[in-house]
Amino acid sequence: MSELAATLRAGSFLIDSTSTPQTQLKSTLLQRLQNYYNCLGTSSTIDDSASLETVQLRTADEALSVIEKVQQLLDADTVGTAAPLLGTRDLNQLRTLLSITFRWGTDPLLSHIISSWPSTSSSPIAGAKSLILPRLQMITTILQRHIPEILKSSISLGWLPKSLATDTMPPLDEARPLIMRLMAMLPPAEAIVALGSVMSSTSSVLHVRRTCGYLMSRQLIRPEGVKGLCAAVFGDQEDVDNVELDKLQHISRVLNTPPATKPEEYFSTIVPRIVSLLQESHHPAYRRSAAFVLSQMLSAEGGTAAKIITGVLHDPLLHVNPDTESTAATVALRTLATLLTNSDPSPKIISSLLSPVVPPLYGLLFHLDSNRMSDPELKELVRSLLTTWARIVSTLEAIDVLWFIFDDESGQWRTDLEGGIRRVAGTQPYEKLSLFTPEDLKKAHESGELDSGANILNVYPEPRHLVTFLKSTNRDDILSDVFVRLLESYRDSKNDDNGNPLRTLLYLQLIMQIQTGMSDSSKSAGLFSKPIQILIFIKQALNTASTSHPVPAPPPKQKKENTGHLRMSDLRLNVEIEEGSSSEKGDSDDDLSDSEAFTADDEMNETTINLLLSVLEANETLSARTEPILNEIFELLEPIATNGPSAVRAVAREARMVMTARLALGDSASPKRFNAETEDPREIYQKALKLLQDPILPVRAHGLLLLRQLVSSDSPESKKLDPALVPAIQEIFLQSIQDDDSYIFLNAVQGLAALVDNFDRSILKRLVHLYTKQLDGLEAGNMSQQDVDTRIRLGEALSLVIRRCGEALGATGNVIIPPLLRVVRSRTVPTTLRTSSLSLLADCQNTYALAVLPYFVDLAEGMVDLLQVETSSATPVQNSTMDDHPTSTNSKFPPLRRAALHFLSILIRGTTKEAYESSGNPPLSPELSKRMRITLGYISGTDEDMLVRVMAREAAEDLAQLELARVGL
Structure with a gap:
C-alpha cells in the first residue's frame, strides 16, 4: 500500500458516516482516535479524563495532520512525475476532514482568542496557546469551500495589533503574504463574498473590520472588482x-x-x-x-467622485481631442441617458449632469438637424436630454446656461463616414457679405434663402432653430426671460460703438423669430402671461435713452423719413404690412441734408414701444391700476410723443392712448380691481391636477402646493372657488397625506386644515372618523407602519384645526373629544396613536377650556386609570423606545405616561382657572381628588422615568391648587 493510500486510510478512522448522539460523542471520538493511532502504529495520548472540548480539538488537530500529509505527498510525487489521481471518495474524505478542522479546531480556538482581547487579565486562556491555521498549499478544489473560515482566522491573527499581542499569542506575520496571494487568486466576486462574511461574523473586532475593509478596497480596484461586487x-x-x-x-x-x-x-x-x-x-x-x-x-457637491464622474461623461462632449475614437461622444451620450433613466428624477443631479454640456449638446442637435443623413435615434436622444434638462432646471439657471450657446467656441461637430460624431477645432464661420446679381437674387428667392427667417449670414446659433427648440420645451417662463435678455443685449449692442454688428443682427433676428412664432394671441398670451419683466425692461430702455440722449426739438421743416437702418416696426402683434412699404424703407439717403436724423436710440425707442403695444395687446386687463410701473412708462413716453422722430412719435402716442383708455375703462366699468397675476380658480385647479399626474416628484409637489394655496384663507382665489370642487380637493389631500415625501404630506396636512377652516365644517367629522376608525376592536393591534403614519398625519391636521377653532371649539367639542378619549383608553391601539390622541386632547384644552369642562370627570378618571395601570417601577429598564417600534401596543413606553400627565396637568390648571374666574364649584369630587393625589404621589416616587416622576410632582402641585379652589380658598 502506498504512503498516500495509508494516510487516507488512517484519516478515514476519524470520520464516521453515521450520526452520533451528543451524549455518546466523547466516547465515540475517543474510539475514532484510538483506531486512528492504531492504524498509524502509534499509541494514544488522550484518555477518558479529557473533556469533550479537548477530545474535539485533538480530533481536529489530527484531521489537519492528515490533510497536510496528503498535500506533502502530492507535492513530492509531482516532481518529475505525473501527479497521482485522487478519486471522488478521497476528495469527499478530505473535505470532511477540513470541515472537522474548522468546526472543532479553528473556530473554537479563535472564539477563545477573540473573547480574551477585551480582557485586561494577563493569564492565557486554556487551549488558546496555538491556533490551527490551514496551509494555503492544500488542494484548491477543497480549499475554496472554506475561504471565509481561513480568512477569519488568518486576518484575526495575521493582522493582530501590538496592543493585543502577547508572548503566548504573537501576530502570525507569515499569514499575511499567504492571504494576499489567496486574494489575488480568487475571482473578485468570491473574495468579496468571503470578506463580507468575515466582517459580519466579527463586526465587534475593530482590527478585523478594518483589515477586511482594506482588503475589500483592493478587490474593488481590480479590473473586475466593481462588477464582482455586483x-x-x-x-x-x-x-x-x-x-x-x-x-x-x-x-x-x-x-x-x-x-x-x-x-x-x-x-x-x-x-x-x-x-x-x-x-x-x-x-x-x-x-x-x-x-x-x-x-x-x-x-455630494464638490466631492472627488463627483468631479471624476462629470469629467468622464463631459470630456468627450466639451473638448476637441483628435486622439479619441469617433464613438466616444456617442457612448458618453448614451451613458448620460442611461444614468438619468435609471436614477431617481432629482433636479439637482439632472442639473449637475446636463447643465455643463447644454451648449455642446445644442450644437450637436443643430448639426444633426441640419444633416439629412443623421442617425434619427441619436438625434432623438440628444433632443430628449435637452428637453429633460429644460423642463427640470430653474428659470435662472436655464437662462444662464442657454446664454453660453452664443459664445460656444469649443469646436464644431462633424460626422464621419461610419456615422460617428466628434468635436473638431474651429468655430462657426461668418460668411462675407456679397452683392446679389439679378440672377443670384432670383435663385435665392426661389430657394427660400430670402425668407424672413433665412440665416443669410450663417450666424450661430441659427435663429429659427434656436427659437423652435425653446418653444419645444413648453417653458413659457424661460422663453419670456430669454426674450427680455435678448432685448437688453440688443439694446447694449446697438449702443456699443465697438460691438460686433453680426452679433447685433443675431439678437435682432432672434427677437423677430420669437415674435413671429408667438404672433397668434394664444401663444403670445403664454409669452406675456407675466409681463412684469418685460415692463421693467421697457422702463429701463426708455429711461436710458432719455438720459443719455435727450430728445431734441423738432426742426422747423420735416422731410420724408428715410433711415437706411434695419427697423423693427414688425414687432407688433397682428400688424398688417402694406405692399410697397418695404421698398420705401429700403431707400437710403441718410447723407442728404434734408433727411430726418434717426439714431440708434430712436430705433431702440421704436422697438421698445412696439414691444409695449404687444404686451398690452396680449393682456387685455393690463393697466396702470394692476401694474403701477405703467405710470412711470407713461411719463417716459411723453417727451418721445412730443419731440421724437415722426415714426417713433406715432407709436408713442398710440401707446399713451391705449394706456389712457385702459385706465379710463377700469374707472368707468366697475369698481372691481383686476389682477394680471391672478388666475381663475378653476384654471388653477386644472393646472394643479395636471401637475399631480406628472411622474417627477418636484412637479407633483408644486401641483399640491397650488391646491393648498387655492384653499388657503389668505388666497383671493379661495373666495371664488366653486364649492363643488372641494370634495375632490379633499380626496387629493387625503391621498397625498400617505406620500412618503415630507414636502408633499406636510402640504396635504396644511391643505386639510385649510379646508376645514375655510369651507365645510363637516370635513372635521370625516377627519376625526378617519383618525379613530377601526380602533375599537382587536384589529387595531395589527396596524401597519403606513397606517400609523397616515393617522399621525391626520392628527397633525386635526391639531391645526383645533388650534384655529378658538371659541368655536365649544360647538364641535362633542365631535372631537369623546372619540379621542376612546382611543386613549383602548389597550389594543398602538401606543404611538394613544400618545397622539392625548396631544390632541391637550390642544383642545389649551384652545378652549370650556369645551373640555363637561368631560372633566371622564377625562380625569381616564388619565388616573391609565397612570395606575401603565406605571412602571424603577427596577426594569426599557431597552427599546417607542420611536423604534411605532406600531407596538406596549403601553409601558414612557411617552404615553408623559403625555397623560401633561394633559392631566393642563386639565387641572384650566379647571382651576375657570373656577376662580367664574366663582363656580369645579367638578372635582373628594373621592376623585383623593385617588388622583394618591396615584400622582406614588408615580412621583416610583416610576422608572425621571421626567415622568417630575411631571407627576408638578401635577400633584396643580391638584393642590384645584382643591383649594374647590373649598373656596
Whole structure:
C-alpha cells in the first residue's frame, strides 16, 4: 500500500458516516482516535479524563495532520512525475476532514482568542496557546469551500495589533503574504463574498473590520472588482431586474468608502468602471446599481467622485481631442441617458449632469438637424436630454446656461463616414457679405434663402432653430426671460460703438423669430402671461435713452423719413404690412441734408414701444391700476410723443392712448380691481391636477402646493372657488397625506386644515372618523407602519384645526373629544396613536377650556386609570423606545405616561382657572381628588422615568391648587 493510500486510510478512522448522539460523542471520538493511532502504529495520548472540548480539538488537530500529509505527498510525487489521481471518495474524505478542522479546531480556538482581547487579565486562556491555521498549499478544489473560515482566522491573527499581542499569542506575520496571494487568486466576486462574511461574523473586532475593509478596497480596484461586487450582491444570473433598495444602498456604501490615504487614486480607478457598467446589457440589476451609486456620488457637491464622474461623461462632449475614437461622444451620450433613466428624477443631479454640456449638446442637435443623413435615434436622444434638462432646471439657471450657446467656441461637430460624431477645432464661420446679381437674387428667392427667417449670414446659433427648440420645451417662463435678455443685449449692442454688428443682427433676428412664432394671441398670451419683466425692461430702455440722449426739438421743416437702418416696426402683434412699404424703407439717403436724423436710440425707442403695444395687446386687463410701473412708462413716453422722430412719435402716442383708455375703462366699468397675476380658480385647479399626474416628484409637489394655496384663507382665489370642487380637493389631500415625501404630506396636512377652516365644517367629522376608525376592536393591534403614519398625519391636521377653532371649539367639542378619549383608553391601539390622541386632547384644552369642562370627570378618571395601570417601577429598564417600534401596543413606553400627565396637568390648571374666574364649584369630587393625589404621589416616587416622576410632582402641585379652589380658598 502506498504512503498516500495509508494516510487516507488512517484519516478515514476519524470520520464516521453515521450520526452520533451528543451524549455518546466523547466516547465515540475517543474510539475514532484510538483506531486512528492504531492504524498509524502509534499509541494514544488522550484518555477518558479529557473533556469533550479537548477530545474535539485533538480530533481536529489530527484531521489537519492528515490533510497536510496528503498535500506533502502530492507535492513530492509531482516532481518529475505525473501527479497521482485522487478519486471522488478521497476528495469527499478530505473535505470532511477540513470541515472537522474548522468546526472543532479553528473556530473554537479563535472564539477563545477573540473573547480574551477585551480582557485586561494577563493569564492565557486554556487551549488558546496555538491556533490551527490551514496551509494555503492544500488542494484548491477543497480549499475554496472554506475561504471565509481561513480568512477569519488568518486576518484575526495575521493582522493582530501590538496592543493585543502577547508572548503566548504573537501576530502570525507569515499569514499575511499567504492571504494576499489567496486574494489575488480568487475571482473578485468570491473574495468579496468571503470578506463580507468575515466582517459580519466579527463586526465587534475593530482590527478585523478594518483589515477586511482594506482588503475589500483592493478587490474593488481590480479590473473586475466593481462588477464582482455586483455579482456578490445580486448574483451572476442574467436578466435579473429585481433590485432591492437595501442592496443598492449596501453597494453604494462599499464603493463610497475609499482608503483614507489615496481617495483620489481610488475614485479615479473605480468611477470609470462604474460608468462602463451602465452599458451592461445582460444584467439590468448591475446597471441599476451603477446608476444608484453614481447618483449618490453626484449628490455630494464638490466631492472627488463627483468631479471624476462629470469629467468622464463631459470630456468627450466639451473638448476637441483628435486622439479619441469617433464613438466616444456617442457612448458618453448614451451613458448620460442611461444614468438619468435609471436614477431617481432629482433636479439637482439632472442639473449637475446636463447643465455643463447644454451648449455642446445644442450644437450637436443643430448639426444633426441640419444633416439629412443623421442617425434619427441619436438625434432623438440628444433632443430628449435637452428637453429633460429644460423642463427640470430653474428659470435662472436655464437662462444662464442657454446664454453660453452664443459664445460656444469649443469646436464644431462633424460626422464621419461610419456615422460617428466628434468635436473638431474651429468655430462657426461668418460668411462675407456679397452683392446679389439679378440672377443670384432670383435663385435665392426661389430657394427660400430670402425668407424672413433665412440665416443669410450663417450666424450661430441659427435663429429659427434656436427659437423652435425653446418653444419645444413648453417653458413659457424661460422663453419670456430669454426674450427680455435678448432685448437688453440688443439694446447694449446697438449702443456699443465697438460691438460686433453680426452679433447685433443675431439678437435682432432672434427677437423677430420669437415674435413671429408667438404672433397668434394664444401663444403670445403664454409669452406675456407675466409681463412684469418685460415692463421693467421697457422702463429701463426708455429711461436710458432719455438720459443719455435727450430728445431734441423738432426742426422747423420735416422731410420724408428715410433711415437706411434695419427697423423693427414688425414687432407688433397682428400688424398688417402694406405692399410697397418695404421698398420705401429700403431707400437710403441718410447723407442728404434734408433727411430726418434717426439714431440708434430712436430705433431702440421704436422697438421698445412696439414691444409695449404687444404686451398690452396680449393682456387685455393690463393697466396702470394692476401694474403701477405703467405710470412711470407713461411719463417716459411723453417727451418721445412730443419731440421724437415722426415714426417713433406715432407709436408713442398710440401707446399713451391705449394706456389712457385702459385706465379710463377700469374707472368707468366697475369698481372691481383686476389682477394680471391672478388666475381663475378653476384654471388653477386644472393646472394643479395636471401637475399631480406628472411622474417627477418636484412637479407633483408644486401641483399640491397650488391646491393648498387655492384653499388657503389668505388666497383671493379661495373666495371664488366653486364649492363643488372641494370634495375632490379633499380626496387629493387625503391621498397625498400617505406620500412618503415630507414636502408633499406636510402640504396635504396644511391643505386639510385649510379646508376645514375655510369651507365645510363637516370635513372635521370625516377627519376625526378617519383618525379613530377601526380602533375599537382587536384589529387595531395589527396596524401597519403606513397606517400609523397616515393617522399621525391626520392628527397633525386635526391639531391645526383645533388650534384655529378658538371659541368655536365649544360647538364641535362633542365631535372631537369623546372619540379621542376612546382611543386613549383602548389597550389594543398602538401606543404611538394613544400618545397622539392625548396631544390632541391637550390642544383642545389649551384652545378652549370650556369645551373640555363637561368631560372633566371622564377625562380625569381616564388619565388616573391609565397612570395606575401603565406605571412602571424603577427596577426594569426599557431597552427599546417607542420611536423604534411605532406600531407596538406596549403601553409601558414612557411617552404615553408623559403625555397623560401633561394633559392631566393642563386639565387641572384650566379647571382651576375657570373656577376662580367664574366663582363656580369645579367638578372635582373628594373621592376623585383623593385617588388622583394618591396615584400622582406614588408615580412621583416610583416610576422608572425621571421626567415622568417630575411631571407627576408638578401635577400633584396643580391638584393642590384645584382643591383649594374647590373649598373656596
